[in-house]
Amino acid sequence: MTPPTRPSERLDSPSPQSPPSPGRCTAPRLIATDLDGTLLRNDKTVSDRTIAALAAAEAAGIEVFFVTGRPARWMGVVSEHVHGHGLAICANGAAIVDLHAGRRVIRVRELARRDALAVVHALRAAAPGVSFAVERTGGIHYEPEYPSFPHDPGASFAPVEELLTDSHEGHYAEPIVKLLAYHPSGDPDDFLALGRKAAGAHAEFTRSSPSALLEISGRGVSKASTLALACEERGITPQEVVAFGDMPNDLAMLTWAGTSYAMANAHPDVLLCTTHTTASNEDDGVATIIESFL
Numbered sequence: 049m050t051p052p053t054r055p056s057e058r059l060d061s062p063s064p065q066s067p068p069s070p071g072r073c074t075a076p077r078l079i080a081t082d083l084d085g086t087l088l089r090n091d092k093t094v095s096d097r098t099i100a101a102l103a104a105a106e107a108a109g110i111e112v113f114f115v116t117g118r119p120a121r122w123m124g125v126v127s128e129h130v131h132g133h134g135l136a137i138c139a140n141g142a143a144i145v146d147l148h149a150g151r152r153v154i155r156v157r158e159l160a161r162r163d164a165l166a167v168v169h170a171l172r173a174a175a176p177g178v179s180f181a182v183e184r185t186g187g188i189h190y191e192p193e194y195p196s197f198p199h200d201p202g203a204s205f206a207p208v209e210e211l212l213t214d215s216h217e218g219h220y221a222e223p224i225v226k227l228l229a230y231h232p233s234g235d236p237d238d239f240l241a242l243g244r245k246a247a248g249a250h251a252e253f254t255r256s257s258p259s260a261l262l263e264i265s266g267r268g269v270s271k272a273s274t275l276a277l278a279c280e281e282r283g284i285t286p287q288e289v290v291a292f293g294d295m296p297n298d299l300a301m302l303t304w305a306g307t308s309y310a311m312a313n314a315h316p317d318v319l320l321c322t323t324h325t326t327a328s329n330e331d332d333g334v335a336t337i338i339e340s341f342l
Contacts (some may be wrong), residue, residue: 067169075110075341077288080275080301083116083126084256085294086311087334092125099129101335104342106131113137113278115271117256117263117297119183119225120145127151139183140297142225142265151183153185157274158223159266161214163250167264168208170247171229175239175330178231180208181294186224194230225263227251234260240296252299263297270299292326294318309337 074238079088089095105112114126120143123136127147130136134148142173144155164182171178178194189204190196196203204211212224231239239260243253252265279289287306293299294314302308302322310322311333317324327333 073341075108076290076307077284078111078113078119078282079105080271080291080305080337081116081293081334082111082271082293082298082301083118083177085313085329086292087114087329088117088125088300089330094126094129095332095335097332098335100135101332101338101342102129102132105338108342110341111282111284113275115141115291115298115301119143119188120151120185121145121187123151123257137271137274137278139225139251140263141269141271143185144274144278144328156185156223156225157266157269158170158225159227159264159269159288161212163222163266164212164224165177165209166250167227167229167243167247168212170250171243171262174242174246175229175231175234177233178229180211181228181230182208182211182224183226183228184224186222188228193210194228225312229262230258230263232257238298254299256295256297270300276302276304290337291335293322294329299326309333 058106064091087094087098102112111132112130114130116138117140118138120138123145125139134146136145138145138149142157143153145154146154168180179191181188181190181194187202188200191208192205236255236259240253240255240262243262251267252269254263255261256263286304289305290307291301291305292309293302294311294315298314299321302318308322309324309326310318312325312328327339
């Protein structure tokens with residue numbers, strides 16, 4: 049595993065409104081976009097129109113950051129469509145990934161083991177039936193009861209206390225970027241509120257799945273806080289950023305950016321907290337707005 053960079057290193061080596069009327073809008077200095085449900089279509093592809101819009105933005109000097117809950121290993125779908133700096137923000141802000149260097153993780157904002165264990169104990173008491181998975185920089189590892197992803201063949205299976213072992217060898221030596229908590233019968237939004245109430249002092253809680261699945265990061269780690277670090281190093285203010293998203297894990301980023309767009313297919317909370325709406329991910333909503341800048 050390539051060691052993450054030191055924190056001092058640089059990253060570069062309220063109600064919804066209708067979309068703006070057709071015409072030229074003021075171009076931002078940086079575009080930050082979520083992937084699933086936002087930039088990607090429902091079949092997880094990038095449309096030709098969106099590919100062209102991303103390339104045109106970069107050619108015009110606008111930096112583009114993919115800011116996603118996905119781990120580095122799931123970034124192949126957009127690896128060819130990031131230009132210039134080549135970086136992406138993954139795992140809801142916990143990892144900076146160089147897509148030009150084989151999706152190498154170059155910086156980690158990890159979840160401390162003691163905090164992860166505190167969350168496990170609190171959620172087990174508050175939500176019987178919960179199961180867990182641990183996402184590390186090198187891959188994901190599951191409790192036997194957790195519904196695993198079939199395209200993660202390198203995963204291991206063990207009780208979460210074992211998965212969170214503080215070891216200096218093998219998979220368990222890799223930093224923890226996310227703890228995942230799944231409940232088979234919970235309401236997604238209610239489960240998120242419960243998680244924050246039960247264990248919000250130990251970690252950051254969010255969600256992006258239609259099921260009762262919590263994505264849990266280290267304290268202070270979010271899409272917004274890591275994007276803010278990238279912008280600070282580039283001398284870019286929030287007012288010079290346009291952000292796109294559709295789910296609760298995008299809310300912090302959307303409210304931080306000077307201009308934000310909710311997709312037409314967005315979660316109701318996202319629609320309430322963004323400054324604008326655009327067309328759905330199926331209808332190239334991100335590309336529509338980028339074209340209006342150019």
